[in-house]
Amino acid sequence: MCEAAEKDLYAVLGASPSDSVQQLRHKYQQLALQYHPDRLGGSSQAESGVKRFLEVDAAWRILSDQNNRRQYDLQRRARELKQDWPVDSTVCLEDMTCDEEECVYTYSCRCGGAFSVSEEEVEEETQRRQQDDEEEETEEEEHRGVVVCCDTCSLSVCVTWLLHRKTQMLK
Structure with missing residues (x-):
């Protein structure tokens, strides 16, 4: 979860922290269909599509689990607070x-x-x-x-x- 913590997982799914699990699932499913390697075939965009698919899948795995999502939200909030309060x-x-x-x-x-x-x-x-x-x-x-x-x-x-x-x- 360390690497995923650097990215805003909600942004990866095109969601917001206030979205329900059902809303997140819907956004995940749309993106998974769009970027799934089987749908992209052998096109030149396949490599970037696979990378995007893996990002979306990793974000969903964390945000779909209640405990992981709570932990991620706490880490996210801590980063926001740290950024808002610079130490001289x-x-x-x-x-x-x-x-x-x-x-x-x-x-x-x-x-x-x-x-x-x-x-x-x-x-x-x-x-x-x-x-x-x-x-x-x-x-x-x-x-x-x-x-x-x-x-x-x-x-x-x-x-x-x-x-x-x-x-x-x-x-």
């Missing part, structure tokens, strides 16, 4: 100033404002990611992060920190 730079948590009384990390913005993230947000994100990693059985040292907006301007940064995980050897 990356800042390490260690480079931020820690105010122990307020329990907040701050970093100065070039506009004179500040980026701030609370210790609570860092802890919550760390715990959430540890749970995700445990479900995926990942045992690596990874960067964690959150996107933070400036309190004065429209700039945003990704605040990152390392999460150290102890590798457990199975004997």
Whole structure:
């Protein structure tokens, strides 16, 4: 599903995310008939038709299954959100100033404002990611992060920190 996630599967079928499974099936069937290799015969368009048929078939296989479609929609939405909220730079948590009384990390913005993230947000994100990693059985040292907006301007940064995980050897 990784390669298919790069393309908009709804666009491949000429559909929209609000279409029902029956509407998607109808659009799939029309395109499958149009681009099926048996219908194209030995024409010069056969090669591009086969490629288009395979794209349509792959899109249908993902969007016709309720669980795969839900997962694809979540990935699609995450890509849209990422595109709508550009990150101007990356800042390490260690480079931020820690105010122990307020329990907040701050970093100065070039506009004179500040980026701030609370210790609570860092802890919550760390715990959430540890749970995700445990479900995926990942045992690596990874960067964690959150996107933070400036309190004065429209700039945003990704605040990152390392999460150290102890590798457990199975004997």
